[in-house]
Amino acid sequence: MTVQLPSVLRRLLAHPRGMVPTLYVPTIIVLCGLGPWLLPFGELHVDLYHRFLPPLGNGHLLGTDEIGRDVLSRVLMGGRVSLLVGLVSTAISTLIGTTVGIVAGYHAGLARFLITTVIDAVLCFPVVFLLLTLAAVLHPGIGTIIGIITLVSWMEVARVAQSQTRIVRRQDYVTAVVAMGAGDAQVLFREILPNILPAIIVSATLNIARAILLESYVSYLGYGIQPPDASWGNLLNNAQEYLESDPWLAIIPGAVIVLTVVMFNLLGDALRDAIDPSRRSS
Amino acid sequence: MGNGNLLYVLRLGGVKILLLLLVSMAGFTLLHLAPGDPLSQFTLAPGMTAERLAQIAHGMGLDQPLWRQYLHWLHGIMTGDWGHSFRDQSPVLGIIVSHLTATIELGLAALGISFSLGLGMGLMGALRAGRAVDDVTSVISIILFSLPTFWLGLVFIYIFSVRLQWFPTGNFSSPGDRSIVGYLRHLALPALTLGLVSVPVWSRYMRTFAGEILKQDQIRTARALGLSSGRIIVHRLLRGALLPMIPVAGIYLPTLLSGALVTETVFSWPGIGRLFLDSLQYRDYPVVMGVLMFSAILVLVSSTLAELLHHVADPRLRA
Numbered sequence: 001m002t003v004q005l006p007s008v009l010r011r012l013l014a015h016p017r018g019m020v021p022t023l024y025v026p027t028i029i030v031l032c033g034l035g036p037w038l039l040p041f042g043e044l045h046v047d048l049y050h051r052f053l054p055p056l057g058n059g060h061l062l063g064t065d066e067i068g069r070d071v072l073s074r075v076l077m078g079g080r081v082s083l084l085v086g087l088v089s090t091a092i093s094t095l096i097g098t099t100v101g102i103v104a105g106y107h108a109g110l111a112r113f114l115i116t117t118v119i120d121a122v123l124c125f126p127v128v129f130l131l132l133t134l135a136a137v138l139h140p141g142i143g144t145i146i147g148i149i150t151l152v153s154w155m156e157v158a159r160v161a162q163s164q165t166r167i168v169r170r171q172d173y174v175t176a177v178v179a180m181g182a183g184d185a186q187v188l189f190r191e192i193l194p195n196i197l198p199a200i201i202v203s204a205t206l207n208i209a210r211a212i213l214l215e216s217y218v219s220y221l222g223y224g225i226q227p228p229d230a231s232w233g234n235l236l237n238n239a240q241e242y243l244e245s246d247p248w249l250a251i252i253p254g255a256v257i258v259l260t261v262v263m264f265n266l267l268g269d270a271l272r273d274a275i276d277p278s279r280r281s282s
Numbered sequence: 283m284g285n286g287n288l289l290y291v292l293r294l295g296g297v298k299i300l301l302l303l304l305v306s307m308a309g310f311t312l313l314h315l316a317p318g319d320p321l322s323q324f325t326l327a328p329g330m331t332a333e334r335l336a337q338i339a340h341g342m343g344l345d346q347p348l349w350r351q352y353l354h355w356l357h358g359i360m361t362g363d364w365g366h367s368f369r370d371q372s373p374v375l376g377i378i379v380s381h382l383t384a385t386i387e388l389g390l391a392a393l394g395i396s397f398s399l400g401l402g403m404g405l406m407g408a409l410r411a412g413r414a415v416d417d418v419t420s421v422i423s424i425i426l427f428s429l430p431t432f433w434l435g436l437v438f439i440y441i442f443s444v445r446l447q448w449f450p451t452g453n454f455s456s457p458g459d460r461s462i463v464g465y466l467r468h469l470a471l472p473a474l475t476l477g478l479v480s481v482p483v484w485s486r487y488m489r490t491f492a493g494e495i496l497k498q499d500q501i502r503t504a505r506a507l508g509l510s511s512g513r514i515i516v517h518r519l520l521r522g523a524l525l526p527m528i529p530v531a532g533i534y535l536p537t538l539l540s541g542a543l544v545t546e547t548v549f550s551w552p553g554i555g556r557l558f559l560d561s562l563q564y565r566d567y568p569v570v571m572g573v574l575m576f577s578a579i580l581v582l583v584s585s586t587l588a589e590l591l592h593h594v595a596d597p598r599l600r601a
Binding site (some may be wrong): 127128216217233257266269 | 297298417421536540574578
């Protein structure tokens with residue numbers, strides 16, 4: 001199965017279920033990236049005369065929080081952190097997972113035996129408990145969060161890489177290349193890797209969604225990104241206190257998390273269908 | 283999940299136990315190197331002397347090398363002595379057990395909601411494969427899968443407690459609420475929250491398994507023989523699709539526990555999830571380690587049981 005980028009993109013944009021997330025994901029990344037240059041208010045700009053403004057109040061599109069900070073600025077700045085955590089931790093865990101998975105898939109024997117059993121066993125653990133313990137004990141910060149989210153999310157990619165490698169390894173053309181005397185490195189980088197890459201990309205996209213969600217849990221519970229720095233999770237930190245009087249403080253950041261995570265999940269699904277159209281009908 | 287080979291299941295169980303040991307070692311080391319010494323609660327007490335502090339440390343076994351403390355702890359875990367809480371000196375296992383009922387009740391209610399909704403959504407998707415219903419159910423399942431549990435809880439509290447005032451906002455333990463009705467009113471929102479976010483676990487697998495069965499010849503034969511589609515669903519589809527769902531239960535429990543952790547916090551539900559977070563905050567490490575181990579053991583045992591049960595129930599796996 002060779003994958004042509006233009007045709008994948010065409011199929012991706014053909015359905016609204018592919019088009020919407022394909023447009024949304026770059027947009028939110030650019031918006032959050034440019035956040036500080038887009039807005040008239042600094043994210044830490046405190047304005048005690050304009051606390052708890054409702055959305056659209058006094059030039060604040062999404063209102064202000066309990067000390068008068070602009071909610072839109074906070075959401076965009078929080079998005080920088082949350083997206084950064086999602087993207088970087090996914091990049092690292094994808095690299096680890098792919099390497100481990102290929103090794104396990106390529107060589108039958110002890111390595112595969114050990115790796116697959118360990119992955120299956122780790123996947124059975126209640127990960128969030130472990131994640132929170134680590135976050136609570138280690139020094140809080142972006143680096144720590146990225147590290148621990150990576151630690152609990154490489155297994156899924158590894159499993160995909162492993163099973164895909166095994167499938168590709170058994171294909172006739174790979175057998176032929178091996179029979180012609182190609183070395184391991186040549187088979188791995190020229191035959192296996194390009195062919196398992198689509199599945200890896202799909203898995204990584206879904207992984208970003210999960211990482212953003214995990215960050216929001218840890219930060220919401222107070223063990224992630226620490227105030228006054230914003231992240232999508234810690235914006236909801238105090239929101240419960242003000243739920244009765246100022247519900248938008250909880251609703252808006254949460255809605256942004258949901259929207260973004262849904263879009264990454266939809267993008268992953270749409271990519272899967274676009275890369276392998278035969279799945280669509282099944 | 284796929285592999286139902288008995289040898290594999292047993293082997294996996296063995297690896298899980300090894301992994302459990304590793305996790306316990308890592309957790310134990312980490313919590314002991316962590317800032318916030320267990321003694322710090324005593325240092326500020328009035329009239330505290332260094333001598334008395336050393337005595338307390340000795341009493342808690344803190345003056346011994348770490349590996350000895352670990353072995354002591356491990357021995358305790360296996361013999362039912364899970365240590366004592368730093369907060370009030372009560373036994374850890376007792377504390378966990380006393381919080382367990384609330385979590386089990388919440389979990390069962392959530393299970394009922396998510397299983398029935400998930401089954402229904404998966405079936406609907408499979409029976410109308412490729413059509414609008416299939417699309418809608420799969421998008422709903424993606425949305426539910428993407429919801430942060432705490433946020434859904436907050437939204438429910440806002441809609442049903444603050445605005446509509448149908449349900450209380452939490453605080454299950456408030457006096458006068460011990461009646462069945464009061465209890466159910468407290469249970470409703472957390473159970474709905476936890477149930478909804480775990481619907482996709484069931485619906486996705488149900489959609490896949492039922493879809494596979496529908497493609498099999500026996501269903502086509504049954505349809506050709508004129509059996510109504512309602513009977514097909516009941517007799518063939520459900521039986522065939524529920525069988526591979528057994529190991530999914532093993533996947534479900536970790537999801538449920540993690541979800542309960544957050545749900546219990548949002549709704550002040552007195553279960554082990556909230557116990558865990560409270561203990562983390564108070565640096566009550568014996569309890570933190572206790573809950574960590576307890577939940578891991580629970581998941582390990584149940585997932586292995588689910589795999590074994592699947593093996594027993596599905597004759598094809600025994601070949």
